[in-house]
Amino acid sequence: MADFPRSLRDAVITRDDPEYARARAVWNGVIDRYPLAVVRCRSVDDVRLAVEIARRHLWPLAVRGGGHSVAGHGTVDDGLVLDLARLTGLEFDPDRRLVTAGGGATWGQVDAATQAAGLAVPGGVFSRTGIAGLTLGGGYGWIRNRYGLSCASLVRAEMVTADSEAVTASATENPELLWALRGSGGNVGVVTSFTYRAHPVGPRAYFLFVFHDARAGRARRGLRLFRDFCRAAPGEVSTLAFLGRVPDAGEGFAAGTAGWPFVGFAGLYVGDPGEGASLLSPLREFSRDPLADASGVTDYVDVQQVFDADYPDGGRYYWKSVNLETLDEETIDLLAEAGRSAPSDLSTIDLWHNAGAATGPVDGALSSHAAFMINPEANWVTAADDPANIHWVRELVAALTPKSDGSRYLNFAGFQEEGEDAVRATFRDDYVRLARIKARWDPENCFRLNQNVHPAA
Structure with missing residues (x-):
C-alpha cells in the first residue's frame, strides 16, 4: 500500500482485504485470476495515478469497464486492475x-x-x-x-x-x-x-423472437430461409439466427420439449411496427406451431434486456467468431450438425447478418464487416465440463475458418488467444x-x- 498515494489508498483492494474475493471476480466464471490489487477508480485522477504506478513497477495492467469480457480482459494475475465501475456519470x-x-x-x-x-x-x-x-x-x-x-x-x-x-x-x-x-x-x-x-x-418497436422445431432436417431448411431472407432485407432490420436445444428449464417452451433441437430467429425493425411485423413474418411463420414465440410490438428497452437472464454472473462461457461472406450448403450442414452436438443445452450457434450501415464505410479502425458473423457460444455450469465445451467451439471454428478471410469479431475471442495473424486479418490494411x-x-x-x-x- 505504501506504493499508492494517500488520495488513492481507500480505493485500493489488496489480497488481504475482506473485499478482495468480490473485487477480483468477473462475469465469466471460467476466468479465475488473482491481481496484486484492484483499484476502484472514482475519478480521472485515480485512473492517472493507477496507470503511473503500474508503469513504474512494470506491473501488467488490466482495465475493467462492465466486467463482461468473455476473454477475461478485465483482470490479470499478479498485476493491477483498474475497475471503472464507479465512473458512471x-x-x-x-x-x-x-x-x-x-x-x-x-x-x-x-x-x-x-x-x-x-x-x-x-x-x-x-x-x-x-x-x-x-x-x-x-x-x-x-x-x-x-x-x-x-x-x-x-x-x-x-x-x-x-x-x-x-x-x-x-x-x-x-x-x-x-x-x-x-x-x-x-x-x-x-x-x-x-x-x-x-x-x-422506438420507444416502441417490432421485435421478432421465435423458436422453431429443428428436428428432421428443419435446422438446415431454417438456415436456408434465413440466408434467402437476408439477401433482400432492408437496412431497417437487423436479424440473427440461432441454433441450439431446448433447456430443461426452458421458460416459455411447451412441456416435453426439453432437449429438442431448435432453429430460432430474432430481429428488430427500426420504423413502423406494422411494417416490421409484415417484413419479418416469413421467419416467424417458418413453422405452423413454433416451440416458443415472444414476437410482437414492445418497448426498445425491453428488447435490450431480452437475453439478460441467459447470461448470469459466474456462469461459464467460451465464445469465438468467424466472418463469412456467404452461407453455402456445406456451411449450413456444418452448423446444423454442430448445433445438434453441443455438449451443453445452454449453448447456441448465432448467425449475425450484417448489411447497410453495419458494413458501410466508417472512419475508424474497424471499418468493414462480412455479411455473416458466426458466433458459436458455449455456455455451461460445471467446471468439469470445461474441456468438452471449449473443444466444441474450437472444432467448429477450425472447420469454418477455411471459408473465411481470417478476420474475427475481437469481442468474441476465446481466452485472449487470437494470434497476431487474426488481429492483422481483422484490421486488414488499417x-x-x-x-x-x-x-x-x-x-x-x-x-x-x-x-x-x-x-x-
Missing part, C-alpha cells in the same frame, strides 16, 4: 442528440436515458454489458444495420494515456486517436468517458496505421491485455 442532450457516459456505464443505463426522448445509441444485446469494451471492440446490436456498430456513433472520448496524460479524442482534437478508438479494442489507452451520437429508435498510432500513444505496449496490436518499430 451520464449527461444527455436530446436536442443535439448527444449522450456522454463514464467508462464504467452499462448499455442499460444509456438506454434508460436516451429512450425518454425516443433515441438510442447502437449498443449490444445484453443490458448489463459495459459500454467501454463493447464500443472499443466494435459493438454488434439490434440496430446495427440501420445505424452501424457502436464504435461508428462514437464522436468524442476522454482518455488516459500510457504516460498518465488526460487527453481528448474528437474530430478536432487528436482525430487519429478517435479513429483508433473506433474498434481498436482498447489498445491505445483507458477511456474514461464516451460521447455518442444517438439516433431515432493494421499498419493502427500500429503507428499505438507507437505514438503506447510505445511500451502498456495496454496489451486485449487482442493486441504491437507498436510499430
